[in-house]
Amino acid sequence: MIQALAFYLFAFVVVLSGAMTIASRNPVHSVMWLILAFFNAAGLMILVGAEFIAMLLVIVYVGAVAVLFLFVVMMLDIDFAEMRAGVARYFGIGLALAVALAAEVMIAIGAWSTGPIQLARRAAPIDARVxxxxxxxxxxxxxxxxxxxxxxxxxxxxxxxxxxxxxRQRGGVKAQNISRQNARRPQDATRNTRPVVGQGVEL
Missing domain, CATH: 1.20.5 (Single alpha-helices involved in coiled-coils or other helix-helix interfaces)
Structure with missing residues (x-):
């Protein structure tokens, strides 16, 4: 009973956060919803016994990819109004591709059928206790x-x-040369003991 409730809870939050990832106008909020979807998908993987996939979702996708997206969105100065205009321009093409993809998925689901699991014919039979x-x-x-x-x-x-x-090595950039500074002789150094206010230094 508890596992069934946990499954429905995780599944509902995954669907909700996925929809909010698409529907959110703020890109930062979209990334946060995406992170929530990854966490709940990891919970679903734990329920079915795939702990390795759950750890991959949390460590790789949440810890690296989603955080990278978040920092890129927050650090770059992106004109989101221009991006929305570009999205509206290609809305028809995107809608046609979405309909074609949905039709392919429905055809694949309709043609798919299940049968009894043949444990003896698997490439690598695994003990259930492992x-x-x-x-x-x-x-x-x-x-x-x-x-x-x-x-x-x-x-x-x-x-x-x-x-x-x-x-790449860029020219005209001021940088320190540590080896050259350490090899400099004291008599080659420039000293300015009494600088005059308002005047420069002649080398």
């Missing part, structure tokens, strides 16, 4: 170890590429 996270960890670090390491290598290359592309 926790969800332990089972995923065993698969990642045994059967899919090289694929897992390759995915990490791809992310590392993407991060290094982004740093190389965005890090």
């Amino acid at each position: 926790p969800n996270i332990q089972a995923i960890g065993n698969l990642l670090y045994t059967r899919y170890l090289f694929v897992f390491e390759a995915a990490g290598l791809v992310l590392l290359v993407a991060m290094i590429g982004a740093i190389v592309l965005t890090h």
